[in-house]
Amino acid sequence: MEELILARIQFASTTLFHFIFVPLSIGLAFIIAVMQTMYVLKENELYKKMTKFWGAFFLINFAVGVVTGILQEFQFGMNWSSYSRFVGDVFGAPLAVEALLAFFMESTFIGLWIFGWDKLPKRIHLACIWLVSIGTILSAFWILAANSFMQNPLGYTLQNGRAEMNDVFAVLTNQKLWVAFPHTIFASLTTGAFFIVGVSAWKMLKKADVEFFKRSFQISLIIGMVSALGIAFSGHSQATYLVSAQPMKMAAAEGLWDDSPDPAPWTVFALIDTDKQESTMRVEVPYMLSYLAYEQFHGSVQGMKNIQAQYEQKYGPGNYIPPVKTTFWSFRIMVVMGGGLLLLALIGLVLQWRGRLEESPAYLKWMVAAIFIPYIGNSFGWIMSEIGRQPWVVNGLMRTADGVSPNVSTGQLLFSLISFSLIYTILAIVMVYLFVKVIKRGPHEKLPEDVSATDPFNTEGNNYAFK
Amino acid sequence: MHLSELWFLLVSILFVGFVFLEGFDFGVGMGTKFLARTEQEKRILLNTIGPVWDANEVWLIIAGGAMFAAFPHWYATLFSGFYFPFVILLLALIARGVAFEFRSKVGAKQWRLAWDWSIFLGSLLPPFLLGVMFASLIKGLPIDGEMNMYAGFTDIVNLYTVVGGIAFVLLSYLHGLMFIGLKTTGEIRERAHRMAQRIYVIIGVVVVLFVSLTALYTDAFRDKGTFLIPLYSAAIIAYACLYYFMYKKKEGWSFVSTGLVLALVTSSFFVALFPNVMISSIDVVNNLTVYNAASGSYSLKLMTIVAVTLLPFVLAYQVWSYYVFRKRVTDKEHLEY
Numbered sequence: 001m002e003e004l005i006l007a008r009i010q011f012a013s014t015t016l017f018h019f020i021f022v023p024l025s026i027g028l029a030f031i032i033a034v035m036q037t038m039y040v041l042k043e044n045e046l047y048k049k050m051t052k053f054w055g056a057f058f059l060i061n062f063a064v065g066v067v068t069g070i071l072q073e074f075q076f077g078m079n080w081s082s083y084s085r086f087v088g089d090v091f092g093a094p095l096a097v098e099a100l101l102a103f104f105m106e107s108t109f110i111g112l113w114i115f116g117w118d119k120l121p122k123r124i125h126l127a128c129i130w131l132v133s134i135g136t137i138l139s140a141f142w143i144l145a146a147n148s149f150m151q152n153p154l155g156y157t158l159q160n161g162r163a164e165m166n167d168v169f170a171v172l173t174n175q176k177l178w179v180a181f182p183h184t185i186f187a188s189l190t191t192g193a194f195f196i197v198g199v200s201a202w203k204m205l206k207k208a209d210v211e212f213f214k215r216s217f218q219i220s221l222i223i224g225m226v227s228a229l230g231i232a233f234s235g236h237s238q239a240t241y242l243v244s245a246q247p248m249k250m251a252a253a254e255g256l257w258d259d260s261p262d263p264a265p266w267t268v269f270a271l272i273d274t275d276k277q278e279s280t281m282r283v284e285v286p287y288m289l290s291y292l293a294y295e296q297f298h299g300s301v302q303g304m305k306n307i308q309a310q311y312e313q314k315y316g317p318g319n320y321i322p323p324v325k326t327t328f329w330s331f332r333i334m335v336v337m338g339g340g341l342l343l344l345a346l347i348g349l350v351l352q353w354r355g356r357l358e359e360s361p362a363y364l365k366w367m368v369a370a371i372f373i374p375y376i377g378n379s380f381g382w383i384m385s386e387i388g389r390q391p392w393v394v395n396g397l398m399r400t401a402d403g404v405s406p407n408v409s410t411g412q413l414l415f416s417l418i419s420f421s422l423i424y425t426i427l428a429i430v431m432v433y434l435f436v437k438v439i440k441r442g443p444h445e446k447l448p449e450d451v452s453a454t455d456p457f458n459t460e461g462n463n464y465a466f467k
Numbered sequence: 468m469h470l471s472e473l474w475f476l477l478v479s480i481l482f483v484g485f486v487f488l489e490g491f492d493f494g495v496g497m498g499t500k501f502l503a504r505t506e507q508e509k510r511i512l513l514n515t516i517g518p519v520w521d522a523n524e525v526w527l528i529i530a531g532g533a534m535f536a537a538f539p540h541w542y543a544t545l546f547s548g549f550y551f552p553f554v555i556l557l558l559a560l561i562a563r564g565v566a567f568e569f570r571s572k573v574g575a576k577q578w579r580l581a582w583d584w585s586i587f588l589g590s591l592l593p594p595f596l597l598g599v600m601f602a603s604l605i606k607g608l609p610i611d612g613e614m615n616m617y618a619g620f621t622d623i624v625n626l627y628t629v630v631g632g633i634a635f636v637l638l639s640y641l642h643g644l645m646f647i648g649l650k651t652t653g654e655i656r657e658r659a660h661r662m663a664q665r666i667y668v669i670i671g672v673v674v675v676l677f678v679s680l681t682a683l684y685t686d687a688f689r690d691k692g693t694f695l696i697p698l699y700s701a702a703i704i705a706y707a708c709l710y711y712f713m714y715k716k717k718e719g720w721s722f723v724s725t726g727l728v729l730a731l732v733t734s735s736f737f738v739a740l741f742p743n744v745m746i747s748s749i750d751v752v753n754n755l756t757v758y759n760a761a762s763g764s765y766s767l768k769l770m771t772i773v774a775v776t777l778l779p780f781v782l783a784y785q786v787w788s789y790y791v792f793r794k795r796v797t798d799k800e801h802l803e804y
Contacts, residue, residue: 059568060568060569063564063567063568066521066564067560067561067564067565068561070557070560070561070564071557073528073532073535074557076535076542077531077535077542077543077545077546078546078547078550078554079547081615084535084539084542084546085539085540086539088535088536088538088539088540088543088762089536089539089763089766092532092534092539093536093762093770095535096532096533096535096773097773098532099525099528099529099532100529100532100777100781101777103525103528103529104522104525104529104781104784104785107521107522107524107525108521108522108784108785108788110521111518111519111521111522111788112518112788114518114803115514115517115518115792115803116791118801119791119792120791159763164762164763164765164766165762165763165769166763166765168765168769405543405547405615406613406615407547407548407615407616407617408547408550412550415551415554416550416554419554420554420557420558423558423561423562430565430569434569434572434573437573
């Protein structure tokens with residue numbers, strides 16, 4: 001039992017940490033590719049400077065994303081060996097394809113991009129960053145294909161006590177994948193856009209390189225606006241999908257114990273008592289849940305007690321209700337973050353259109369703080385999605401408790417949990433330190449180095465990548 | 468040929484490719500402590516592998532992914548069974564991977580020292596741990612009837628496996644020296660040549676010791692002698708040729724030779740294992756084989772189609788990237804890391 005808890009903490013913490021970096025990598029790669037495209041098309045050095053400056057953040061972030069990703073692939077086997085045996089046939093394939101199709105592409109072309117500035121023709125060098133960007137997006141696609149199987153298993157038969165794939169098209173046309181993938185990509189683009197917007201706002205407030213940062217701000221704000229809208233629409237299709245495929249997650253996300261009235265109101269706030277199985281002090285928006293669920297203003301949504309009874313009939317006795325409060329509040333935090341971003345982007349566009357960005361320090365300060373909003377939204381979105389699935393690791397097929405490695409001891413788990421937490425903490429501190437350093441330096445100045453002091457022969461050692 | 472046999476071959480090729488490619492960049496990483504004397508030389512060494520180390524490492528990730536997809540039981544037994552070594556391996560790879568990107572971002576001496584140690588240990592530990600792992604795979608491990616491995620310390624760490632680990636570290640270092648000889652100029656290039664000549668005999672002795680211990684501690688030669696003897700003979704010939712190439716300063720051929728030795732030794736593990744993928748020291752009926760550890764035939768067929776379609780492209784652009792960065796790295800140019 002203790003092993004299960006530790007393995008779950010391990011998985012949750014390492015995955016959440018990894019997922020801090022992935023969306024920013026996806027978002028920044030795309031925006032940098034756009035900036036470099038403008039440089040190649042317009043031959044304006046400003047865009048080259050932008051590409052390199054924002055590229056510095058991308059590379060630092062990408063490095064952490066990559067190394068924390070290696071652990072992701074291996075910990076299924078290390079901590080969840082029973083799970084790996086059971087679903088490897090279906091779940092391993094998308095992971096392998098991810099590595100073959102996406103990782104190789106990213107890693108090779110990022111090397112070519114970093115080191116190829118003077119060695120490759122301009123357009124081929126531009127193609128390299130686009131391939132990196134496509135690689136990051138493909139990577140998300142295959143990971144979500146694997147995850148969607150856990151959320152809504154399709155395209156398999158149970159054979160030899162394992163889930164064996166029998167229809168790859170069912171795996172790849174899984175509705176869950178096609179609602180989750182756009183949602184994740186839009187969220188990632190938003191993360192990248194608001195990062196650039198926020199850092200630019202900070203520099204504009206400091207009146208440093210105003211021309212440079214204003215331009216960066218404008219480009220990213222437009223991307224941010226479009227992708228924030230994308231989040232809203234794809235999020236809605238996620239909800240519609242949830243009602244039919246994972247009704248328990250939806251009911252938990254709504255704190256809905258009994259079937260809802262028809263039409264169903266959407267709960268903004270509620271006090272949830274999991275022992276008494278009731279939600280009190282509900283603040284509701286009439287008709288909203290019916291609309292979210294069915295895209296029409298009538299229709300009742302099933303409650304947890306009802307679904308629990310159905311599941312007990314189907315899967316035998318047990319508790320099939322996920323941690324309700326976590327699911328309920330993660331969902332709300334995610335939605336509020338997404339809505340907030342949309343609002344901020346809208347205000348920004350109005351200010352920009354009126355040419356009053358620089359005269360609005362209050363708004364710019366808000367945008368600096370807004371750097372963190374996508375991270376909060378991403379993390380809670382992920383928590384909702386994964387916690388709302390419990391007690392299943394593969395919905396309806398395997399319980400999380402049955403997936404854990406039987407041969408890994410508490411001591412081993414503790415050792416790995418502590419050592420990974422430690423190294424991840426160091427990485428986080430270092431990364432923030434480096435980010436702040438690059439921000440302070442701005443697009444012009446070189447990094448202060450004392451290489452020449454330690455190396456008498458060095459004449460050129462302190463040429464930093466981003467001159 | 469059974470599809471699961473084909474996938475065993477593919478997983479083997481991925482591991483051999485990984486050892487050949489990342490072998491030299493591990494070696495270069497070790498060279499930053501053993502070979503480079505100045506900060507500038509360190510940077511030159513790191514920049515020789517700068518554009519390629521990440522893609523080289525992906526070979527390991529793919530090997531793991533292919534195992535997961537094609538042999539879920541192998542993946543599950545191996546990774547949960549070698550829990551502790553894999554934690555260390557991952558910590559090493561994590562520290563190493565970020566160090567390349569981080570070390571030149573700040574000038575302070577302590578900062579560089581910390582990341583230099585990350586690169587050094589991150590380059591030394593993985594080949595050691597993989598050597599230990601490969602050796603213990605053919606020696607056999609306590610695997611029960613449920614395919615779960617319950618290994619004690621001495622099951623994994625013993626004379627034979629430690630010599631295997633050391634052999635891999637030394638061969639990777641030699642391979643790295645050859646790569647440095649191929650990719651640098653001037654003083655550091657000469658020093659790499661001299662260092663390689665100095666340790667040539669020692670490494671030869673360790674590898675021969677390891678092969679002798681294989682004969683002593685495992686059933687590999689009894690079961691697969693007819694395949695292993697030609698393999699090891701080829702490795703010995705390659706190693707002998709290496710001396711000639713080093714003496715004649717044929718750097719390209721020297722690099723190929725050390726790579727060949729590494730590739731042959733790594734292949735020998737898979738030859739010795741087949742048709743098993745994990746050998747149980749408790750009872751042979753508990754052995755995991757390419758047949759009972761494999762995925763269903765649908766999955767394997769699908770994966771085969773994907774691999775056959777994608778691999779040519781992957782190989783083509785990787786070769787192209789080596790071609791783009793074919794020139795020697797000197798201190799006259801911009802150094803990224």
